[in-house]
Amino acid sequence: MAETSALKKNVKFIITRQDAPDSKPYTEEFEIPYRPNMNVISSLMEIQRNPVTSEGKGIAPVCWDSNCLEEVCGACSMVINGKPRQACAALIENLEQPIRLQPMSTFPVVRDLVIDRSRMFKALKRVKAWIPIDGTYDLGPGPRMPEKKRQWAYELSKCMTCGVCLEACPNVNEKTDFIGPAAISQVRLFNAHPTGDMNADERLEMLMEDGGIDGCGNSQNCVRSCPKGIPLTTSIAEMNKDTTKHMFKRWLGV
Amino acid sequence: MKGYYARKIHSLLGVIPLSFFILEHLVTNFGAFEGGLAKFNEGVAFLNNLPLVFFMELLLIWLPLLYHGVFGLYIAYQSKPNTGSYNYERNWRFLFQRISGVITFMFIIWHVFETRVQVALGNVTHEELGGIIHAVVMNPLTFTLYLVGIISTAFHFSNGIWSFLVSWGITVGPRAQRVSSIMCMGLFAVVSVLFVLSLIAFRNVEFATALNVIDSLKTVLS
Structure with missing residues (x-):
């Protein structure tokens, strides 16, 4: 019983995307099923597995940068709900929804959430x-x-x-x-x-x-x-x- | 000039001599609150009887003010305020320091034009300056503009001392910066109150008699 209600729970994302370094940024919305202890990186992996927006449009998967997944490498920095931080240490449970993901635009954007430091x-x-x-x-x-x-x-x-x-x-x-x-x-x-x-x-x-x-x-x-x-x-x-x-x-x- | 020195001189001039000038100006103006027209004119006369007064004005007020003001506008232009995302007290003060800097610079240009420039052009005498300010504070619009200008100057001065202490490596740790912050905001309160009291003192009718220009204008108009 508890399991079915957990399965029904969804996590909403609004992600700022950019196809190329000099192209115009745009946003896309995603909804993925909630799993306990998930973080922003595991959510992005979920979107990568099934790259479909909440309107059901199939798109190219969202790009991001990450490496250590334990907040020591500094690769997965992005702006999450208005504040820059490590995506790997951003637990979904602690974030207000819809979760807004943006690249740290002080740096040149390579693609989507990937920046050049x-x-x-x-x-x-x-x-x-x-x-x-x-x-x-x-x-x-x-x-x-x-x-x-x-x-x-x-x-x-x-x-x-x-x-x-x-x-x-x-x-x-x-x-x-x-x-x-x-x-x-x-x-x-x-x-x-x-x-x-x-x-x-x-x-x-x-x-x-x-x-x-x-x-x-x-x-x-x-x-x-x-x-x-x-x-x-x-x-x-x-x-x-x-x-x-x-x-x-x-x-x-x- | 290399940016480091340009910025360092900007920071130094803000305190020496400009902050000292603000305090001197405060003391002279407070004479209007304490002893009315007589005391204020006494202060004005004392300052203008100082030896080499022109060179003191040039080197201790005009040139430092011009450099601090113009370079300050450039610093303000270079910043990209982000208090929307980072709603922190120090970040707001960073923004206010730049806004108040621009307001203060414009206010000072106007104020100097009305007073010192008019004296230089021979349109008013030193004794009539009290009357000029009386006319300003009796007009609700210019009185409000002066209030804004004065409070903005007091903030820029007090908060500027706080960041001067950081920029010269005097207050290094968080505790030192917190204590100096409290002291500087206290200074802001005191300087604002004293300046506002002085400004209100100029509303006294005795300053009106000091300005013959106003009287002659009134006779022309009536």
Whole structure:
């Protein structure tokens, strides 16, 4: 008895679709049978199995991007009911219906819900978000990191470059070249590392280039939106402090 | 100039000298509330008798104001407000900072044109300035516009100090930013009330006598 009523329950979706990077977006509605514990990704898989809209029109299946399915890879970011988040961690039970799915349109849309996050990886290269350890000979072990520092640095290392903070930021748009909160927080992470600190100035200088940290307007949407709870605004303020110090050091020192 | 420095100078000029000028202006205007026309004119006379007053005005008010205003319009243009999707207090303040910035800039241009520019053109004397503002506040329309302008200025000033503290890395953690936020909003309340009280004080009839232009206009019209 309970099973039949569960079978009758349907989940409604309104999905923003786009056939090609430069074609016009449109919406389509879908209704799929409810199953316990389903999430947005499993719903999209269901639509893929039976690509028919609620009006009964057969269409090309909806495209999306996903990978790990446990909220650590950052691939399945999309705007769900108005807020950007990971589709794999968006349980249908917790969502208001009809569920609206949109691509994170701050990024170039490839197709349907698939977006191109290359700008984030370019930003990481720009700020040198790595620790150079290669030498022509064995450089030996680096300095140790204090445990207290490791604890907060670990939180920053959870960043999965998912792009949610850029989508939420009012200053990341086509009118600016702001690199966004994620890369700024990564500068803090790599500058906190005892070996990474040896190249700290280079990273700070990249933040002082055009499109760098000065693009932040303190709306603080990023910290409220980050799926990993990274203290992005603390990172930005800390980098504001470090770039300010670096600016004065460059003027007054040497 | 590189964007970082342009933005940094914008942020610095907002506090030094512009915020200090707002406080100075508040103190002078509050003289109208405290001691009426005599006290207000005393304040105006004191300021205009300062040595090198022209250069002080130029370097501490006009040029910083022009830079902060014009660059600020560009910053406002670059943002894409999203308070509809992200209904958070800080996000609303981000939006209000930009709206109030534009309103304040227009208000200041109008206000300076009515007062300082007219003095420079020789149309009014320093002693008649109180009368000019009296005429403004007796007209319901311009009184409302002044109220909006003043409150918008007070907000932009107070909230600007909050974001200045973040942008220069002075308030880093969430607690520091929360405490400074409460303090800045308190400052907003105090500055607004004092400015509004000063504005209302200009409604006093004694300021009317300070403006001969109005009297002569009235005789022409009657």
